[in-house]
Amino acid sequence: MIGLPSMLVAAACPIVLTAAERHQLKKAAYGHKTAHQTRMRAQVVLHAARGRSNARIAHETRLHLDTVRTWRGRFAAGGLPALADRKRSGRPARFTPVQVAEAKALACQLPAETGVPLSRWSCPELAKELTARGITDSVSTSTVRRWLRQDALKPWQYRSWIFIRDPDFRAKAQRVLDLYHRTCDGEALGADEYVVSNDEKTSIQARCRCHPTLAPGVARAMRVNHEYSRGGALAYLAAYDVHQAKVFGRCEPATGIEPFMNLVAQVMTTEPYASARRVFWVVDNGSSHRGKRAIDRLTKAFPNAVMVHTPVHASWTNQIEIFFSIVQRKVVQPNDFTDLAEVRDRLRRFEDRYNATAQPFQWKFTTSDLDDLLARLDRHTFADRQEESSIALAA
Incomplete structure (x- = not known):
């Protein structure tokens, strides 16, 4: 009886580390604040540098054999940068940049100026208003909050101020x-x-x-x-x-x-x-x-x-x-x-x-800080006057 030929298994890629690479990999493999995926990938490379087989590495790290083979091969081909995740296309964007810009523009307006009986915008209220105006079909509160966070917009907060009236x-x-x-x-x-x-x-x-x-x-x-x-x-x-x-x-x-x-x-x-x-x-x-x-x-x-x-x-x-x-x-x-x-x-x-x-x-707070404060107020006052003049001319 003639036996079937055994399947050929690709030889494991040999790994040779420089001193700098070994230092960075050890720091990643045993760091307390290192992400779990990064830690496991670094451990795979360190085991491979000791000449261990993929099967033994998979057994000691409790990873799948294919996972070990993948990261060992990537490091052999591209070094430390290859251990990072590759860019992924991800899910297609659901909202267009125009919709995001309109949402931010609405957040930068007082609700009373837009006919909404509110004193301040909140993320749930903005989400409802965006849907009511037809800007978006539907949008979650967390999505609106993420959009506002990009430009550090917090329309639900406010600070009171008083204009300087003392001529001296x-x-x-x-x-x-x-x-x-x-x-x-x-x-x-x-x-x-x-x-x-x-x-x-x-x-x-x-x-x-x-x-x-x-x-x-x-x-x-x-x-x-x-x-x-x-x-x-x-x-x-x-x-x-x-x-x-x-x-x-x-x-x-x-x-x-x-x-x-x-x-x-x-x-x-x-x-x-x-x-x-x-x-x-x-x-x-x-x-x-x-x-x-x-x-x-x-x-x-x-x-x-x-x-x-x-x-x-x-x-x-x-x-x-x-x-x-x-x-x-x-x-x-x-x-x-x-x-x-x-x-x-x-x-x-x-x-x-x-x-x-x-x-x-x-x-x-010194007199220099005082001069900076007054200069900023003067710039704001000048800008407000220009805006009022433009509105008056347009009317």
């Missing part, structure tokens, strides 16, 4: 910013000159919860009862030494000229401010310290005190606002006080706690 905005802002950097009128401040930022935090309520607040536990956040009874409200006035990082605060029934002067007296009658050459008081344009009369009132009471006003609607230039944000997060919220006496006590004790470890705020 730059001069006032520059003086405040210079004081933060220990200069005044181009000269450095002396060791006996101080900068104090001041403002009022109004209407801090004492809300007595109808049920006690529950402390946090394992996998459970602190719980605060929604119902409460009102225990009144007070105003918290604070002065912050910008360079010494020291806070002086007091609680008053309401804001006004007298409470403000009480705070000034609290600071100016203590050292080193009482004997200082100059103490600059940075204030906003609130009713209790607005205008020339407030400047004269302060100077008459304390001759070494100098009032410096921030520009109108520019509270962000007042560093005390940073401290008030800390108070809001760490002391007031969630509001759970039995009465106003507890509010006063907690604010006073927090001042002591804060002053014990406080460091000056790292204020980085």
Whole structure:
């Protein structure tokens, strides 16, 4: 009986690695963040470089024999770049570039301008509107989100802003910013000159919860009862030494000229401010310290005190606002006080706690940044005026 001839098996491709290739393959084969496919392909090549057969490599890596043969052959033919996936044609695009552009253009319009009774676009609403307008037959929310992500479009977000109305905005802002950097009128401040930022935090309520607040536990956040009874409200006035990082605060029934002067007296009658050459008081344009009369009132009471006003609607230039944000997060919220006496006590004790470890705020906004900001606003204003002129001419 004559036996059938045995099938010929192609010999495995010999693999010889350079030192650089071996280093990269080991890094890929044993890296913790390497993708699984890349790791297995690198291991196949490393085993092959040791002279092992395809069958043994398949057994040790638990890959199919054809898979081992494929990647061994690709590396032998093209080296490390051949281990990457080849480009694939993929599924034909379902949406045309024009449809994608129209979707992005719609996202860049206010819904009210297009007749849609919405304040902001969301991805589901955009998907519905695209279908309703016949731009697309149907489109999923995830597809719309992917389109918007390409140009970092987020029409569901918004930021509020206020236009500069103070004609002396730059001069006032520059003086405040210079004081933060220990200069005044181009000269450095002396060791006996101080900068104090001041403002009022109004209407801090004492809300007595109808049920006690529950402390946090394992996998459970602190719980605060929604119902409460009102225990009144007070105003918290604070002065912050910008360079010494020291806070002086007091609680008053309401804001006004007298409470403000009480705070000034609290600071100016203590050292080193009482004997200082100059103490600059940075204030906003609130009713209790607005205008020339407030400047004269302060100077008459304390001759070494100098009032410096921030520009109108520019509270962000007042560093005390940073401290008030800390108070809001760490002391007031969630509001759970039995009465106003507890509010006063907690604010006073927090001042002591804060002053014990406080460091000056790292204020980085300079006059150069201010000039850049104003230049950008001027460009926007000029562009808006040109657009308004074009619309008027077209009409």
